[in-house]
Amino acid sequence: MSMEKLINLQGIDTKLKDLNDLLGDLPSRVNELNQQEESIKNSIIEDKERLKVLEVESHKGEVRIAEINGKINKLKDQLFLVTNNKQYDALMNEMDHMKDERSTIELQTLSYMEEKETLAESVETMESDLGSLSNDLSGRREKLEKVISNSANEKSSLEKNRAIELDGIDLNIISIYNRVFDARDGLAVVNLSGNGCGGCGAHVPMQKVTEIRSLSAIHRCDVCGRFLYSENNSVN
Numbered sequence: 234m235s236m237e238k239l240i241n242l243q244g245i246d247t248k249l250k251d252l253n254d255l256l257g258d259l260p261s262r263v264n265e266l267n268q269q270e271e272s273i274k275n276s277i278i279e280d281k282e283r284l285k286v287l288e289v290e291s292h293k294g295e296v297r298i299a300e301i302n303g304k305i306n307k308l309k310d311q312l313f314l315v316t317n318n319k320q321y322d323a324l325m326n327e328m329d330h331m332k333d334e335r336s337t338i339e340l341q342t343l344s345y346m347e348e349k350e351t352l353a354e355s356v357e358t359m360e361s362d363l364g365s366l367s368n369d370l371s372g373r374r375e376k377l378e379k380v381i382s383n384s385a386n387e388k389s390s391l392e393k394n395r396a397i398e399l400d401g402i403d404l405n406i407i408s409i410y411n412r413v414f415d416a417r418d419g420l421a422v423v424n425l426s427g428n429g430c431g432g433c434g435a436h437v438p439m440q441k442v443t444e445i446r447s448l449s450a451i452h453r454c455d456v457c458g459r460f461l462y463s464e465n466n467s468v469n
């Protein structure tokens with residue numbers, strides 16, 4: 234059996250792995266964007282609801298202030314009609330109460346106004362974020378669909394080729410290949426790098442290097458277990 238089939242197998246498996254990695258990442262990214270979109274939408278709804286509440290409360294405040302102003306004016310008129318100090322004090326007291334309430338409401342209205350301004354700004358920002366996010370999302374969804382359909386074709390042709398390569402390889406070697414492939418992050422067949430293993434860098438004895446170059450036997454790295462080959466073998 235030649236090393237060539239193992240080298241081809243590794244090439245096919247690397248492509249398959251890349252395809253899976255690509256697919257593995259895209260759907261989760263689209264999912265993330267979907268969640269972001271959802272959360273912005275919810276925040277916008279919440280902020281708009283709060284804006285409505287503030288509107289209603291501000292209006293209530295205005296109505297109450299008008300009411301208080303009317304009452305204060307009436308109390309002022311009554312001041313001219315009092316006949317003793319006790320009545321006078323009572324009216325002044327009531328008027329002070331009214332004025333206190335009015336300034337409390339005025340302060341509250343001011344803080345509502347500030348909150349409204351902040352909320353309106355934040356809604357505006359979020360709506361523009363949402364716009365660009367939705368654009369990004371539809372772009373990615375399109376890309377994802379394209380990648381899925383392309384990779385489905387590529388995957389099935391790679392798997393066909395894989396079966397052809399596997400057919401000519403010793404079952405024993407395949408089982409070693411699979412073990413190393415899983416243990417070494419998908420890289421089971423490597424090129425020599427000088428006199429070292431192209432996978433882990435371990436030194437390869439000269440005798441072995443010569444045999445690898447002459448393709449006389451299948452060799453593996455003593456340290457990482459990967460199959461070794463040489464692009465500049467002495468046979469060609």
Ligand SMILES: [Zn+2]
Binds near residue numbers: 435456457458
């Ligand atoms: Zn190695």
